[in-house]
Amino acid sequence: MSKGDETRDSVLRVALAQSSRVGLRGITIGGLAEAMEMSKSGLFAHFGSKEGLQTAVMDYAADAFTQLVIRPALKEPRGEPRLRTLFDRWLGWGGYADYALPGGCIFISVASEYDDEPEGPVRTKVVQIERDLLDTIETIVRGGVTEGQFRESTDAAAFAHDLLAIMLGYAFSARLLHDPAAAARAQDAFDRLLDHIRS
C-alpha cells in the first residue's frame, strides 16, 4: 500500500468515527484535517470533493460492518447459531462493544439524514447496504428452514424487517434514552422472534 493510500485509509478511519457522532453532513474537511494534523487542501486532494469523502466513508463503513458483523456470523453453523451470532455482533456494533463506533451505528444516522433526499450517491449507498443486510438475514433464515430448525411457513423477509426494527429500537433506547434495560429488552424481543419461527 502506497503512502497515499495509507493516509487516505487513516483519514477514513477518523472520518468514520467522527461521522458516527455528527453524521455524514456534520463532518467538515477542516475539522477532519485538524484531527489528522494535516492541511485542509492536502486532505481534500484525496477525495476531490466532500461528496467523494462521504461516499468513501460509506464504503469504508460497509467494509467494517462486513468484517465485524457479517463475517463472524457466517463462520457459525447454519441456522440458529448463525442467526444468534449475527444478532450479538450487530447489537455490539450499534451499541458499546469494543469494536463499536463512538457514535453508534452509522447507517442509522445516515439513514435518517438522507431519507428525504430525492436521490444522490450517498443515499443510494446506504439503501444498498441496508438491502444487502436484509438479504443476508433472509438467506440465513432460509438456511435454517432448509436445515429443519425453522418452520417451513417462515416469512424470511418479515423476520428480517422485524429484526431490523429491534435493532432500531435498541439504538434508540440505549443511545438517546440511556435506558439500562435496552440490551436486555432487545435480547428478549429477539428470543421471542426466534421462538416464533422455531419448529
Place this chain on the structure above:
Amino acid sequence: MSKGDETRDSVLRVALAQSSRVGLRGITIGGLAEAMEMSKSGLFAHFGSKEGLQTAVMDYAADAFTQLVIRPALKEPRGEPRLRTLFDRWLGWGGYADYALPGGCIFISVASEYDDEPEGPVRTKVVQIERDLLDTIETIVRGGVTEGQFRESTDAAAFAHDLLAIMLGYAFSARLLHDPAAAARAQDAFDRLLDHIRS
C-alpha cells in the same frame, strides 16, 4: 394573539416542516427568512438565537403531536380501541397521512441528530417528549389491564418499547427503503403485539 405572536407562529409552522426534512441542525435562519419572505434579522429577533429557534420548534412539534395523535386516542374508549387509534394516528404522523410532516416524524430525526450530544436544551426536550410518549402508552395499556381486556401479567413498559420499535422500523422501511409493504408489516407486528397481551 398579537402581530408578533402571529408571525412567530407561522415561522414555526414553516420551520417545523423544514426541520422534518433536513433536521434541526439543517435549518438556517437565512433559508427560513427567504421562505417566509422576511428579513433574516427580523425573523431572528423572535427567537434570540438559533438554539432558541430550535427549542421553539420542538415545543411546537410536541404540541402538534399531542393534538394530532395523543388527543384523538384519548377520546376513544379505554383499552384496545384507544391503543389502536394511537397506533393508527402515530403511523400516520410518521408516514404519509394528510397531517404528517413532509419529512416524516421529526422526533426520530432529532433523536438521531442529538443522541450523542452530551446534553443541551434540544436533547433534553426530545428525551422528555419520548419519555412522555412511552408513559402515555404504558398508561393506556394499564388501563386495558384494569378493564380486563389485557392479561394481568402484561409488562406495560416492554409493550411501549416494542411499539416504539415498530414505529421506528416503519419509518425506516417507508422513508428510506420506500418499501410499499412497510405499513402492512407494521400493522401485522402491531396485531401480533396486541395478541400477545390480550386475555
Place this chain on the structure above:
DNA sequence: GACCAGTGCGAACGGTCGTGCTTTTATTGG
C-alpha cells in the same frame, strides 16, 4: 402633537464552509 413599546428591515461583522490554484516537499522506480 409628542411619546412609546412593538415589530421589522438593512447593512455589516467575524467566522467557517467547500474548493481552486500554485508551490514545495516526500516518495518511488530505474
Place this chain on the structure above:
DNA sequence: CCAATAAAAGCACGACCGTTCGCACTGGTC
C-alpha cells in the same frame, strides 16, 4: 543517486453561517 511522480502545503476565493446594531415604521396612550 537522480529524475519522475505522488503527496501535501500554502494561500486565496466566494458563499453562507449566526449574530449585532441602528434605524424606520406602526399603532395606541397621555
